[in-house]
Structure formats: structure tokens, C-alpha cells
Amino acid sequence: MHKRIRQNKLTLMIFITVCAVYTVIVYSGKTASSAPYLSSQAMEGEKLWQDNNCASCHQIYGLGGYLGDDLTNVISNPHKGENYVKAFLNAGSKSMPKFNFTEEEKEQIVQFLSHVDWTGYYPNVDAELGKDGWVSIKYK
Amino acid sequence: MFILPILLGWFIFGYNYFKSLVGKVKDWPVYYWMWGIGIVFMIFHLSEANFWVFDYFRKDYVKDLTVQWKSYGSFVGSWNMLVYGTAFYVLSKIKDNTNIARGRVTFFFFFLGLTNLMFGWAHHAYILPTLPWIRYVAYAVSMTEWIIFIRIIYGWRKSLTPREKKENSMAYMFIRASDFWVFANLVMALLMSIPTLNFFTHGTHVTVAHSMGTTIGINTCILLASVSFILSKLEVKHRPTRKLPFYMFNGSLFVFWITLIAMGLKKAVWELNNPDGHIGELHSESAPYYIRL
Numbered sequence: 001m002h003k004r005i006r007q008n009k010l011t012l013m014i015f016i017t018v019c020a021v022y023t024v025i026v027y028s029g030k031t032a033s034s035a036p037y038l039s040s041q042a043m044e045g046e047k048l049w050q051d052n053n054c055a056s057c058h059q060i061y062g063l064g065g066y067l068g069d070d071l072t073n074v075i076s077n078p079h080k081g082e083n084y085v086k087a088f089l090n091a092g093s094k095s096m097p098k099f100n101f102t103e104e105e106k107e108q109i110v111q112f113l114s115h116v117d118w119t120g121y122y123p124n125v126d127a128e129l130g131k132d133g134w135v136s137i138k139y140k
Numbered sequence: 141m142f143i144l145p146i147l148l149g150w151f152i153f154g155y156n157y158f159k160s161l162v163g164k165v166k167d168w169p170v171y172y173w174m175w176g177i178g179i180v181f182m183i184f185h186l187s188e189a190n191f192w193v194f195d196y197f198r199k200d201y202v203k204d205l206t207v208q209w210k211s212y213g214s215f216v217g218s219w220n221m222l223v224y225g226t227a228f229y230v231l232s233k234i235k236d237n238t239n240i241a242r243g244r245v246t247f248f249f250f251f252l253g254l255t256n257l258m259f260g261w262a263h264h265a266y267i268l269p270t271l272p273w274i275r276y277v278a279y280a281v282s283m284t285e286w287i288i289f290i291r292i293i294y295g296w297r298k299s300l301t302p303r304e305k306k307e308n309s310m311a312y313m314f315i316r317a318s319d320f321w322v323f324a325n326l327v328m329a330l331l332m333s334i335p336t337l338n339f340f341t342h343g344t345h346v347t348v349a350h351s352m353g354t355t356i357g358i359n360t361c362i363l364l365a366s367v368s369f370i371l372s373k374l375e376v377k378h379r380p381t382r383k384l385p386f387y388m389f390n391g392s393l394f395v396f397w398i399t400l401i402a403m404g405l406k407k408a409v410w411e412l413n414n415p416d417g418h419i420g421e422l423h424s425e426s427a428p429y430y431i432r433l
Contacts, residue, residue: 005167008247012173015251019258026210026274027203033269037199046198061205061268062343066407069419070343079416095420119202120269123411127339134279135335139269 032139035118045112048105057096061122068096072122075114082110143190147183154179169232169241170250174225178218181257185215206270213261216351221257227318227362230311230369252288255281263333267342275335282333289326292319311372313383314365317390321357324397325350340412346404353397357390 038046049055057068064070074080086106092098101109118140126138157179161172188211191197197204232241240246262270262278328350332341341347403426410422 004242004244008173011251012254015254015258022259026206027197030271031200031202031206031269032271033202035201038201043198059343063205063209066345067419067423070411077416093420095423115201122267122343123415124267124339125412125415129336129339133334133336135266135339137267137269 033119034140035115038115039111041108041111042115043112044105045108045110045115048101048109049112052099060116061120070122071113071116072120073117075110075117082114085110085113143186147186150179150183150186154183167242169228169238170246171225171228171232171241173250174221174228174253177254177257178221178225181218181221182215185211185218189215202269205268206265206274209264209268210261213264214257216355217253217257217260221253223359223362224253226366227315230362230366231315233369234311234315249288249291252284255284260285260333263338266335266338279333279335282330285326285330285333289330292323292326310368310386311365313386314361314368317386318358318361318365320390321354321361325354325358328354340408341404344404344407344411345400346408349397349400349404353393353400357393357397360389 054068054071055064057065059065059068059070060072062070074085075082088096089099089101089106089109120140121138124135124137128136130136157175161168161176165172189208191207191211192204197207228241228246232238259277259281262274263282266275266278328346331337332346332350406426407422410417410425414421
């Protein structure tokens with residue numbers, strides 16, 4: 001009995017150690033995105049994004065509410081882009097609330113979304129789907 | 141910062157838990173381990189979900205998202221430890237036998253669950269521009285769940301004796317129903333952890349069907365099983381006997397679940413085919429699904 005308890009404790013210790021190492025690597029390692037750090041304007045924009053709960057209706061990389069569009073690549077979309085976004089913000093629509101952002105705030109939100117756009121693609125339409133179940137996603 | 145009082149609550153809960161058990165009970169059955177691990181990891185991962193307040197994470201957007209998505213996966217895993225611990229507890233009480241809760245096989249599955257709690261989160265992040273090795277690890281770890289899958293099928297062949305079933309009928313029914321939802325959840329998880337399928341299901345209602353649909357089934361059934369178990373120990377007149385609510389709950393959840401899956405597949409097809417589309421078009425096309433919901 002004692003041997004079994006000791007074994008279980010040891011196994012748990014090993015698990016926790018490996019998990020800790022893995023976590024540190026994830027925290028400190030690189031990502032596959034070539035985007036630089038967020039600018040201070042973009043960070044302000046991110047704050048507006050959070051404070052106004054945009055994510056309750058909109059997704060980024062597929063995460064968020066399903067009422068509005070995914071906005072990961074709205075800025076680089078040739079049919080949409082910066083001015084389109086700015087126009088949308090204070091106009092609202094049937095199902096999107098009308099906001100009262102100042103010019104500066106609109107610019108900050110656009111900076112944030114441009115940064116997001118810079119980090120990658122979603123949906124990743126050019127990804128290669130392998131027969132072994134693996135997906136090679138396309139990076140920016 | 142609503143998270144601070146929540147965290148404090150978990151700290152106090154954890155302190156109380158370990159104070160009541162450590163040194164007092166020898167040879168912990170697996171559910172004590174599960175509850176203990178659940179509490180400790182819950183505290184860590186709830187904090188992790190808020191690391192974006194630190195500039196170190198926040199400035200690197202992809203890393204920030206990765207860490208947030210990591211934490212979501214792992215605190216759900218921690219919650220599952222608590223809930224499955226409870227399921228184990230009720231089961232060993234129904235069978236009136238705590239030996240299974242100390243066996244080798246049981247601990248093997250406990251550690252397998254722990255592996256998935258610690259490393260399985262990364263299948264949430266397949267589509268993020270993280271380094272490929274993180275995604276390889278995720279794929280490999282997720283596939284270990286097939287072992288659980290096989291185990292469940294195997295376990296269905298062995299059951300309780302008729303007497304045990306009858307005495308705890310309500311609790312037993314809920315445990316069986318939770319088995320079904322665990323199974324449904326697992327099948328979905330396994331399929332969605334294969335990157336080529338995840339590519340389509342990510343960010344659609346299929347994810348919701350997995351994360352909410354089946355999870356509501358599992359958690360509710362296990363909690364109601366433990367409530368029914370406690371009630372079955374009371375005087376006869378307080379024992380729950382009506383079965384209608386049981387069938388209503390599970391039946392309507394099933395319809396909800398199927399609708400979410402159908403909706404999700406539709407969204408996936410629409411998104412990939414209409415990169416410049418407006419979401420309103422999808423919503424109008426999907427009205428029948430909503431009404432069915």
C-alpha cells in the first residue's frame with residue numbers, strides 16, 4: 001500500500017515539473033507571427049475593444065460572439081478596410097449598437113484591428129490540409 | 141477586477157479543504173486527489189486567464205491570445221477534476237465500495253486526465269500563428285483521449301447489480317445520463333482535436349455544442365446525481381421518484397445540441413465560401429435553426 005501511495009506522489013511530482021517547464025517555455029518562447037509589439041495607440045484601441053464588449057458579438061481568430069463578423073482581417077479586406085470600419089462604428093446598424101467615438105478613439109480602434117490583422121489570417125483559407133490530419137497554416 | 145474576490149474565494153476554499161484532509165486521512169481515494177488538484181489548478185489558471193493585464197503578455201498579441209486560450213482550456217480541465225471527482229464519489233458510495241477509488245487503473249485514468257488538463261489546451265489554438273511544435277504536442281496529447289473512449293465502451297459492458305440500481309434509481313439514472321454526455325462530449329472532442337476537422341469547426345457553433353451543450357449535460361447530471369443520492373438517504377416520502385423532468389431535461393438538451401452542430405457546420409461552409417460576406421446574410425439564411433432553438 002505504501003509503495004503505491006509513494007508511486008502516485010512521485011508521478012504527480014513529475015507531472016507538475018514537466019507542466020511547469022512547458023508553461024515557462026510557452027510564456028517566454030516565440031510565436032510564428034512576424035508582427036511587432038503593440039503600439040501604445042493600438043493598446044488604447046484594445047482597451048476600447050474590451051470596455052465596449054465588442055467581443056460579445058465579434059470574433060478574433062474565431063473566438064467571441066457569433067452575432068457580428070469575425071474582424072481578424074477586416075482591415076486588409078479589399079472590400080472593407082480602415083474607412084469602412086470607422087464609418088461603421090458611429091453609424092451602427094440593425095443589430096450593432098451605435099457608438100459615439102471621437103476621431104481619436106476611432107483611430108485607436110483601427111490601429112488595434114490593423115495590428116490584429118498583421119498577426120495572421122483567419123479564416124486561414126490557404127492552409128494545406130494533410131491526409132494525416134495535420135494542417136499547415138499560412139503565416140503572415 | 142471582479143477576478144480578485146473570486147480568486148480569494150478559491151483560496152479560502154482550498155485552505156479549508158487541505159486543512160481538513162492533510163494528515164487526517166491516509167491513502168487518499170482518487171476523488172480526494174481530484175478535488176485537491178482541481179482547486180490548486182483552478183487558482184492558477186484563473187489567474188493565468190488575467191495575465192493580459194501585464195504588458196509582458198499584452199504587447200505580444202499572439203502570445204497574449206495563446207496564454208488566454210491556454211488558461212480557458214485548463215481551467216475547464218480543473219473544473220472537470222472537481223466534477224468527475226464528485227461522480228467518482230457518488231459511484232463508490234452507491235456501490236458502497238471505495239476500493240475502486242484507490243486502484244491502479246483508476247489512478248492511470250486520473251493521470252491521463254491530468255495530462256489533458258496540463259497539455260491538452262493547445263488544440264484550442266491550432267488556428268493561431270503559434271509555433272508548430274506547440275500544435276504537434278496538442279495533437280499528440282489530444283489523441284490519448286482515445287484510451288478513455290475505449291475504456292468507456294468497455295465499461296458499459298459491466299454494470300451494477302439490479303439491487304444497487306433500484307435503491308439509488310434516480311442517482312443512478314443521472315449517472316448513466318452523464319455517461320452519455322461524457323461520451324458525446326468525448327466523441328466531439330476527439331474529432332475536433334484532429335487539425336483538419338478543427339480547421340472547419342473552430343469558431344463555429346460546433347465548438348459551442350461541445351463546450352456548452354455536452355458540458356451542461358455532464359455537469360448538471362453529475363450534480364443532480366449527487367443531490368438525488370443525498371435525497372435517497374432521507375425518509376421515503378422525500379425521495380424523488382418522478383422521471384418526467386429527467387427526460388425533459390435530457391431530451392431538450394439533445395435537440396439543442398444537434399441544432400448547434402447543424403448551425404456550426406453551416407457557418408463553417410458559409411465563412412469559407414464568402415470571405416467578403418456580411419454576417420447578416422448568414423443569419424437570415426439560418427433563421428430556421430434559431431427558431432428550432
